[in-house]
Structures are given as C-alpha cells and as structure tokens.
Amino acid sequence: MISEIRKSIIAAIWFSVLSFPLVALKVDYLEKSIHLRWDNLAIIAVGTFFISYVWRYFLQRVEKSRQEEVSGGIEKVSSAKTETSAQKILTRLVSLSHSKPLIAILLVMIIAFPFASSTYQTSIIISTMMYIVLGLGLNIVVGMAGLLDLGYGAFYLIGAYTYALLNFNYGIGFWMSLPIAGMLAATFGVVLGIPVLRLRGDYLAIVTLGFHEIVRLVVENWDEVLHGPSGIPNIPKPGLFGFEMGFNGSTTYLYYITAVIMVIAILVIRRLNISRVGRAWMALREDEVACQAMGIDTTKTKLTAFALGAFWAGIVGVLFAAKSSFVNPASFTFFESAMILSIVVLGGVGSIRGVILATLILILLPEYMRFLKEYRILLFGAIMVIMMVFRPQGLISDAHHEYELTPRPAGDGIRPGMSPEFNSTTGSSSNNQ
Amino acid sequence: MKIVLQADKIGKNFGGLRALDNIDLKIHEGEIVALIGPNGAGKTTLFNCITGMHEPTDGKVNVFPPGQSKTCVNGFKPNKITELGLARTFQNIRLFNKMTVLENVMVGCHCRNSNTFLEAIVRGPRFKREEKQTLENSQYLLETFGLIDFAHHLAENLPYANQRRLEIARALATDPFLLLLDEPAAGMNPNETNALDQLILKIRNEKKISILLIEHDMKLVMRISDRIFVMNQGKNIADGSPQEIRNNETVIHAYLGTE
Numbered sequence: 001m002i003s004e005i006r007k008s009i010i011a012a013i014w015f016s017v018l019s020f021p022l023v024a025l026k027v028d029y030l031e032k033s034i035h036l037r038w039d040n041l042a043i044i045a046v047g048t049f050f051i052s053y054v055w056r057y058f059l060q061r062v063e064k065s066r067q068e069e070v071s072g073g074i075e076k077v078s079s080a081k082t083e084t085s086a087q088k089i090l091t092r093l094v095s096l097s098h099s100k101p102l103i104a105i106l107l108v109m110i111i112a113f114p115f116a117s118s119t120y121q122t123s124i125i126i127s128t129m130m131y132i133v134l135g136l137g138l139n140i141v142v143g144m145a146g147l148l149d150l151g152y153g154a155f156y157l158i159g160a161y162t163y164a165l166l167n168f169n170y171g172i173g174f175w176m177s178l179p180i181a182g183m184l185a186a187t188f189g190v191v192l193g194i195p196v197l198r199l200r201g202d203y204l205a206i207v208t209l210g211f212h213e214i215v216r217l218v219v220e221n222w223d224e225v226l227h228g229p230s231g232i233p234n235i236p237k238p239g240l241f242g243f244e245m246g247f248n249g250s251t252t253y254l255y256y257i258t259a260v261i262m263v264i265a266i267l268v269i270r271r272l273n274i275s276r277v278g279r280a281w282m283a284l285r286e287d288e289v290a291c292q293a294m295g296i297d298t299t300k301t302k303l304t305a306f307a308l309g310a311f312w313a314g315i316v317g318v319l320f321a322a323k324s325s326f327v328n329p330a331s332f333t334f335f336e337s338a339m340i341l342s343i344v345v346l347g348g349v350g351s352i353r354g355v356i357l358a359t360l361i362l363i364l365l366p367e368y369m370r371f372l373k374e375y376r377i378l379l380f381g382a383i384m385v386i387m388m389v390f391r392p393q394g395l396i397s398d399a400h401h402e403y404e405l406t407p408r409p410a411g412d413g414i415r416p417g418m419s420p421e422f423n424s425t426t427g428s429s430s431n432n433q
Numbered sequence: 434m435k436i437v438l439q440a441d442k443i444g445k446n447f448g449g450l451r452a453l454d455n456i457d458l459k460i461h462e463g464e465i466v467a468l469i470g471p472n473g474a475g476k477t478t479l480f481n482c483i484t485g486m487h488e489p490t491d492g493k494v495n496v497f498p499p500g501q502s503k504t505c506v507n508g509f510k511p512n513k514i515t516e517l518g519l520a521r522t523f524q525n526i527r528l529f530n531k532m533t534v535l536e537n538v539m540v541g542c543h544c545r546n547s548n549t550f551l552e553a554i555v556r557g558p559r560f561k562r563e564e565k566q567t568l569e570n571s572q573y574l575l576e577t578f579g580l581i582d583f584a585h586h587l588a589e590n591l592p593y594a595n596q597r598r599l600e601i602a603r604a605l606a607t608d609p610f611l612l613l614l615d616e617p618a619a620g621m622n623p624n625e626t627n628a629l630d631q632l633i634l635k636i637r638n639e640k641k642i643s644i645l646l647i648e649h650d651m652k653l654v655m656r657i658s659d660r661i662f663v664m665n666q667g668k669n670i671a672d673g674s675p676q677e678i679r680n681n682e683t684v685i686h687a688y689l690g691t692e
Contacts, residue, residue, distance in 0.1 A: 268554050271556065272553055272554065275550070275560070276563070276567075277553055279539055282529065282531075283529050286528075286532060287527050287528075289527060290523065291529075292510070292512050293486075293512075294512075294515060294540050294544070295515035296540070297510075308550065400536070400585070400587075403568055405584060406569070406572065
C-alpha cells in the first residue's frame with residue numbers, strides 16, 4: 001500500500017519533470033521574458049499521481065486473479081474458473097446474447113430504427129453495420145486462421161473502386177456490382193495470399209501492410225484509369241425498380257440493404273466457423289506443423305481464409321461507395337486497416353459477438369463523444385490501452401461452439417468399422433470413470 | 434506377412450552432418466515396432482523423413498496403403514502422406530491448445546471428408562452426413578480414450594498424460610493404417626504407462642493398425658513390441674525381437690559405452 005503510494009509519487013514527480021518544459025514554461029516573445037506556470041504543473045503532478053495509483057490498483061487486482069487461476073491449476077479443468085465480477089457480468093451478457101427473444105428484440109430494433117430517428121443517426125448506424133461486416137471478415141483471417149493481416153483496407157478499397165469504376169465507365173448498377181466486387185476482392189485475396197504462404201506473424205504483417213500501401217498508391221497515381229487523388233464523384237445510390245427516392249428515402253433504403261447484408265454475413269460466417277473449414281482455420285492458427293500432420297492442406301486453407309475474408313471487404317466497399325457517393329484514395333489509408341484490426345483484437349479473436357460489441361464501442365463511442373472534440377481520439381487510444389492491459393484476450397474470448405454429443409449409456413452401441421468387443425469393453429470402462 | 438512401410442537406404446544430411454545413414458526399415462501389417470537409441474541417434478529425424486516433414490537426401494520411403502499399390506512418398510507434403518494413411522504424434526506435444534478436446538479430434542477427421550465451404554454455408558446433404566459421421570467418430574474415440582468427460586474443455590487445460598492420449602486419439606481420427614508415436618510415454622507415471630500400453634495393444638489388435646514408436650521407457654518397449662529397431666549415430670545397429678536385442682552386445686555398448 002505504502003510502496004504503491006511511493007511509486008505513484010515517483011511517477012508524478014518524474015512526469016512533472018518531463019512535462020515541465022511543455023507545460024510550465026511559457027515564453028513571451030514580446031516582453032522577452034519567461035513565465036513559469038506552476039499551477040499547470042501542479043495539476044499535472046496531482047493528476048498523474050491519481051491515474052498512476054488507480055492504474056496500479058487495478059493492475060494488482062488483475063495479477064491477483066491471475067495468480068489464483070494458476071494456483072487453481074488442474075482443478076480448473078473440472079471446476080468453474082475464478083471470475084471477477086466484471087467477468088461474471090460479461091459471461092452473463094454472452095449467455096444472454098444466445099437467447100432467442102433477445103435476438104428477436106434486436107432484430108425489431110434494427111428494423112424500426114430508421115423510423116424512430118433522424119437521417120443523420122441512420123447514417124451513423126449504417127457505418128457501424130459496415131464496420132461490423134468488415135470486422136467479421138477480418139476475423140476470419142486474423143481471428144480464425146491466425147494470419148495477421150494489416151492490409152485488409154486494400155480489399156475494402158478494391159470493392160469501392162470496383163463499383164465506382166464499373167458505374168462510371170459502363171453504367172453498371174449497384175446490384176450487379178455487389179457480387180462482382182466481392183469476387184474481385186476475393187481474387188485479390190488469393191493474389192495476396194499466394195506470395196505470403198510461407199510467412200507468419202510479423203513478416204506476414206509487414207508484407208500485408210506493404211500490399212495495402214501498393215494498392216493505395218497505384219490508385220493515387222494512375223490518373224488515366226483510376227482517376228488519381230481526385231477520386232470518382234457522383235456514384236449513384238442503389239435503386240428500387242427505378243423508383244425515385246429523396247435523400248432521406250435512399251439513406252433508409254441503404255440502411256436496410258446494409259442490415260440484410262450484415263445479418264447474412266453473421267449467419268454465413270457463423271456457419272463457416274463451425275464447419276470443417278472453420279476447424280481447419282483454427283488448427284492452422286494453433287499449430288501449423290501439427291495442422292499439416294493431421295492431413296490438412298495448409299495452402300488451400302490459407303487461401304480460402306484470405307479469399308473469404310476479402311470477399312466481405314469487397315461487399316462493404318460497394319456499400320461505402322454507394323453511401324458516400326464519392327470515392328478517393330484518402331478514404332482508405334492505413335488507419336482504416338488499423339481500425340478494423342482494432343475491432344477484431346478488442347472484440348476477442350475468433351468471436352462473432354465480440355466483434356459486434358467491439359464495433360459498437362469503437363465506432364459509436366467516438367461518434368457520440370463529439371463534444372469531447374479532439375480528445376475523443378485520446379479516449380479511443382485510452383480504451384485500447386486499458387483493454388489490452390486488463391483483458392488481452394478481448395471482450396469475449398471463450399467463443400467455443402459446443403458440438404452436441406449423442407448421449408449414450410455405458411457400453412452401448414456399435415460403431416461403424418469397429419468390432420463390438422472393442423467397443424463395449426472400452427465404452428463401459430471410460431463411462432464408468 | 435504384408436508389408437505396410439518399406440524404407441530403403443534412407444540417408445539425411447543437415448549441412449555437413451549425416452543425421453541418417455543407410456537406414457533400412459520394414460514394417461509388416463499389424464506389427465508393433467519400437468525404435469530405440471540414445472539421444473541424437475536420429476530417431477525423430479527418421480520419423481520426419483517418413484511423414485514428409487523432411488525429405489530424405491537419399492533412399493526411398495515406400496508405403497503400401499491397403500487397397501492401393503505401392504507409393505513412393507519422397508517429396509510428398511505431410512498432409513498428403515497423412516491422407517495415404519500414416520498418422521503421427523509429436524515428441525513435444527503439439528495439440529491445438531485453444532481448441533476444445535472434441536474439436537482437436539474432429540480436426541483429425543478433416544482429411545477423410547471432402548465437403549467444401551459452400552456446402553458448409555448452405556448446410557448441404559453431404560455436409561450434414563459428413564459432419565454427423567465426424568462427430569460420431571470423434572465421440573467414439575474420446576470414449577475409448579477416457580476423455581469424453583473433458584470433451585468441451587480446452588486442450589491446454591488437460592493434465593499432461595491426458596494431453597498425450599488426446600494426441601494419439603487425434604492421430605487415430607485420421608484413420609491410419611500405420612501409426613507413428615514419438616515418445617508416447619514421456620512424462621507419464623508407471624500407472625499411466627501401464628494404461629498406455631494396454632491402449633496401444635488394443636489399437637493394434639482391434640483396428641489392425643501397425644505401430645512404429647520411439648520410446649525410452651525400456652519396460653514398455655520390452656512389453657509391447659514385436660520387434661525392436663536400434664539406432665545409434667544415424668545408423669541402424671540392431672534389428673530383432675526384444676529377446677535378441679536384450680542380449681545384443683552392440684546395443685549394450687551403444688547404451689552403456691565400451692570399456
């Protein structure tokens with residue numbers, strides 16, 4: 001306790017010394033004098049002390065619960081884990097999100113939302129849903145297959161530009177562009193995937209980062225075909241049988257399209273995760289050597305992950321182009337990729353619910369914290385730091401599908417290809433344990 | 434008796450080091466062969482050459498999958514070799530830690546199924562059939578190995594001996610005709626080792642799977658193996674029944690040193 005306070009005091013003094021030239025000194029050029037602003041320094045010192053102390057307090061609690069977990073050791077297998085109250089709330093939330101009534105309520109809320117709020121709000125929710133789909137797509141690559149991809153934004157760009165260019169050059173509409181953009185992005189996913197098959201971890205991250213920059217810079221510099229930094233304007237919103245809608249009407253319409261795509265994405269990705277290919281992805285993430293030794297073609301598995309992940313980015317790209325009716329390379333900087341990756345990491349690697357929750361936090365919070373002005377980015381950073389220190393596994397990490405086993409009485413049943421004798425002896429002995 | 438694996442004059446160089454030299458190894462159907470030798474003898478390297486983790490510098494590895502003709506697997510990828518019907522475990526346990534015990538075994542069934550991701554999305558008939566089969570087989574294996582109670586636990590939370598058993602269960606899920614076990618009893622206590630050799634015998638007797646195992650526990654080796662293959666410094670120094678090996682001078686010298 002005392003030592004904690006001492007450490008915090010040292011931190012406060014040290015930080016005051018560091019920030020002294022920035023905060024306390026003020027040069028007055030007119031009078032050629034220097035003012036010392038001690039009050040500013042005092043605020044910094046006291047503030048640092050409190051933040052440092054609170055920080056240490058929580059860190060200690062985390063350490064404590066971790067130690068309990070370790071000392072719990074083998075018991076952990078059979079008994080429930082020691083949980084802090086925050087974790088309990090989280091697990092309850094997770095189990096709640098399984099319940100059908102809640103999902104129904106959420107669906108009704110999604111359907112009713114545009115009628116109950118302004119176009120501005122609807123538009124915010126559209127981007128949130130777009131980021132949910134992006135997060136889910138990247139979650140296939142990073143969360144499930146464990147391939148650290150920092151260039152996901154490139155596929156997003158490819159999707160948006162596919163629609164923009166197809167429309168600009170050939171007048172192809174939204175609905176035709178949607179599958180084309182998805183397929184094209186998936187193809188680019190494979191194109192990126194092939195050279196990086198041998199790479200893992202940091203090296204993969206660097207190459208994918210480079211890929212993103214290459215794509216963006218090509219778009220920025222190829223004026224004749226891709227229109228360069230000035231971008232492509234006047235991209236039409238999706239039409240409804242030639243029916244004319246105003247700005248509000250078309251936003252609402254886009255909202256529903258995005259919502260449907262989001263629901264489809266959730267269903268499809270959930271089904272993928274609990275299938276043969278999903279298990280292969282997870283095995284690849286856990287141990288590539290063992291994965292290959294279990295008869296899984298790692299090449300094919302990686303390329304499927306890249307392609308299916310990129311596909312969703314392409315789809316969302318089209319939505320983005322339709323929503324903003326203008327695309328230029330500046331919308332697809334590395335910050336986009338980093339943002340989507342933050343969603344995946346914050347949400348919990350491999351978890352669909354986690355991605356949704358994280359998107360709500362990371363996209364909606366800065367949106368509704370506009371009164372904080374430039375400090376909202378600071379808040380964003382603080383959330384990320386705090387999360388990574390206190391819950392490095394992400395918001396919802398225990399996302400394991402429980403496959404349903406057939407209940408079987410002791411010593412019952414003959415398995416295909418097995419002799420009954422082998423079956424019954426072992427079956428009963430294991431069940432009686 | 435029918436031969437299932439025939440390694441012909443296998444040699445493996447790592448730079449200037451000759452890790453394997455002129456190894457001839459034959460395994461017959463339903464045979465349990467133990468591969469023993471002092472540390473650094475090249476046992477695991479031989480395993481890696483057979484399962485495609487390394488490609489042998491010279492010589493040929495031939496396998497005889499049931500119902501298929503002789504196949505030379507030199508240069509095959511490990512997953513192809515597993516598909517042919519050779520499954521292995523690892524010396525340092527390599528489970529999929531953050532997956533459940535059941536999922537680990539289900540991954541083993543992967544190469545015996547062929548549904549694609551599109552079928553997984555639409556839940557097609559082949560997907561449903563194969564998924565049901567996978568689940569049944571995996572459940573059966575877990576019951577056999579006494580791991581069914583831990584089916585939904587993460588593999589990393591299992592005690593050590595159970596992790597070793599799970600690795601064998603996962604290898605069996607690939608439906609092999611030859612099982613290669615790399616030190617399956619390492620780190621087990623005598624009781625667990627006893628249970629293990631019952632299990633190995635059962636796998637051989639009931640499923641007619643041939644077994645090649647590396648093991649340092651001589652009691653286990655003497656109890657269960659039909660034949661012992663002794664290696665030292667990359668060379669095969671003896672090959673015979675447990676009785677013969679026990680009295681073989683060269684082997685004793687390799688283990689205890691010469692006067």
